[in-house]
Amino acid sequence: MKIIENKKVFFAISLVIIIVGLSLAAIRGFNYGIDFTGGTVIQIEMDEYIPTEEIREIVDGYDSSATINHIGNQREIIQIRTTESFNNETRVSLYNEFKEKYNLDDADRLSSGQYGPQIGAEIRNKAVISIIIATIGMLLYITFRFQFSYGISAIVALIHDVLIVLAVYSIFRIPVNSPFVAAMLTVVGYSINDTIVVFDRIRENLKTAKRSAFAETAELSIKQTIRRSLNTSFTTILAITALYILGVDSIKEFTLPLIAGILTGTYSSIFIASPVWVLIKSKKGNI
Incomplete structure (x- = not known):
């Protein structure tokens, strides 16, 4: 299956999940735990x-x-x-x-x-600020090491991961509490990892590719790195799943968003980040 050629299908899948999840959140709200509700x-x-x-x-x-x-x-x-x-x-x-x-x-x-819920509001505000700072830092770093187009694509994938995890929590009414906040911050750092691996391979392949062959180069790079990405995520999921099955409730509250975030991050690095990069490069040229 050609990933870049079928990018609209993968974009649509993610968009549907995000819209359904956030719509449900707007209608009935998230299932906040004691740290947020008291x-x-x-x-x-x-x-x-x-x-x-x-x-x-x-x-x-x-x-x-x-x-x-x-x-x-x-x-x-x-x-x-x-x-x-x-x-x-x-x-x-x-x-x-x-x-x-x-x-x-x-x-x-x-x-x-x-x-009372005061600590929840404080944690939530600091978490949002932390994610914003981390996102800006990642954008600057990736732009410096690669190009601005890579940075924008990575941030789009990062935002995608956060929204998907939020949607999953909204759809399945999973309690949102302090461990969830800590796990989300971990997901933000982890989900960028596979994306950088793919982008690094794209940059290497561009040296020998035709100037405008962005889609072909991205497709080749994904195929060269997909096994590594899947194996890395699979071994991580095995360890976290064991913690979830054997752990107490507080451990499960932390590992569940990690599982959702790692799965989403693996998906976005393959099916979201690279196709977005192709769209940007195809429209804007060498940025």
Whole structure:
């Protein structure tokens, strides 16, 4: 399959996902976690490790979107984080269900309280600023090392990756919280990697190609680097998927956007960045 020749198909696929995801986000909003919405945190000391699935049998009756973490050397302390701001009566009712089922004492409720969303707004603003600064820095660096057309194409692919991940979170109602912000910043740095590899091969192939053979050169370069890109992403996905399957909720919250971002970054480096570069070069010439 010729990637450059069928670029409109790949552009359309990405555009549909982005439009659907962001439209749903505009209509119903993102599923923000406690760090953005505020909520309740309760810590309970158990006599032994209790599986998350068993804990959810109680917690889901109060908030099905709550996250559950295991803390301590034996993971016997459970931390329940809900997006609902429970009053004291509700918190006591929730704990009493654990107390009755597991024969706990009042002292086993280590802490409980409500938290506001102020930290979420601060993290969100700093994350946006960080992404903007990183994007400008990447544009300047790639322009310096390659050409301005490469820099613009890479940034388009980068923005594409961010929007696709946001769309996925919107469509599947995945909670957006602090680990998501950290993962998104990681994705921004990672997704540019494969794109640079392809662009470096394009630059090398242009030395022996015809002056206006941009599409042919890009197609050849993609074919020469696609195996490397897929293998690198596959090995990374294996490690992150293992963390997601075996990790606790807090680890899963961090690894899930990484998985989505790496898959999207691999896709954009092959099917978005290079075709965009061909479009720019074909219209503007040597920039």
